[in-house]
Amino acid sequence: MDDLPTSPLAQPMPRASAPSIVSTHCSRSDDNWSTAEDPVPWRWQCHVCNRRYQVGVTRRCLEDGHYFCTGRTLISGVGEPSMVVEHPPCTSVFDYCAWESIGEERRRLIRDGSDGRTDCWSGCDWPGSCIWEKEQMLLRTREEEAISRWSDEERIEEEEVSVNGRQASVTDAAKTTKIGLAGSDTIQSRKIVVCMLEAKTTEQVDSVIDQKPARRRSKFLEHMDEEIPFDRSLAPSPEPAACRTTTTNASKRRSLEIRKKVRKVVDKASEVLRTR
Numbered sequence: 001m002d003d004l005p006t007s008p009l010a011q012p013m014p015r016a017s018a019p020s021i022v023s024t025h026c027s028r029s030d031d032n033w034s035t036a037e038d039p040v041p042w043r044w045q046c047h048v049c050n051r052r053y054q055v056g057v058t059r060r061c062l063e064d065g066h067y068f069c070t071g072r073t074l075i076s077g078v079g080e081p082s083m084v085v086e087h088p089p090c091t092s093v094f095d096y097c098a099w100e101s102i103g104e105e106r107r108r109l110i111r112d113g114s115d116g117r118t119d120c121w122s123g124c125d126w127p128g129s130c131i132w133e134k135e136q137m138l139l140r141t142r143e144e145e146a147i148s149r150w151s152d153e154e155r156i157e158e159e160e161v162s163v164n165g166r167q168a169s170v171t172d173a174a175k176t177t178k179i180g181l182a183g184s185d186t187i188q189s190r191k192i193v194v195c196m197l198e199a200k201t202t203e204q205v206d207s208v209i210d211q212k213p214a215r216r217r218s219k220f221l222e223h224m225d226e227e228i229p230f231d232r233s234l235a236p237s238p239e240p241a242a243c244r245t246t247t248t249n250a251s252k253r254r255s256l257e258i259r260k261k262v263r264k265v266v267d268k269a270s271e272v273l274r275t276r
Contacts, residue, residue: 039098044068045091055092068092 041054046061047069053061059068071089076082103124 039095039102040093042095043093047088047090066090 045052048066049063073085
């Protein structure tokens, strides 16, 4: 009420001057950049209600809930495409001069130190206006692509090495066990060995082992059949069923042993490749 005049012609009483704001910062003599002036806090003004806040305190307006923006707001809803809305930006005041002087003082102390190296990210005066961020993102993207490409090449190389090792193990197994080809034709044996080399899995190796080579009669026996007619009365009696069963069981056991040896060699080669 003191500010109101006592009469319409009387002059209003002068308003009491507000006390000047005295800085409460103590002199930081022990600080490295105490010579630089203290910057004014970064402030922003909401473009909706014109309320002012410090960026270091809050980025959201306490009056209407609006966030500190630059004139572009992304609006997204459930099941709807996102939409960018342009509007007047929130204004802000940043003390560039004070922060520049602090940055110069800090860089001077870093240069005078024992290290002598500078860091663009930690020693930047205006990180909000950085022009190198896009280039740094491109560099990081290229590094990630190079790493992924290198991992793909290593995977392909490991697969090729495993296939070569499996083929080598099959070759060694064919040499050591001779895969039961004694008495068979040489050409047929070579064909089976080639099929084993081309096989890439143990199932294919087993199928190759199960193949029975066609036996070829000697030329002497063929000549004797032509010269001397075959008398069926002199033919030996057929084998008893028990003998045939014994022979079949022996051949099965032999093929099973061969199959186990081949699988053992293949597994051992695979373990050696995995340990590398």
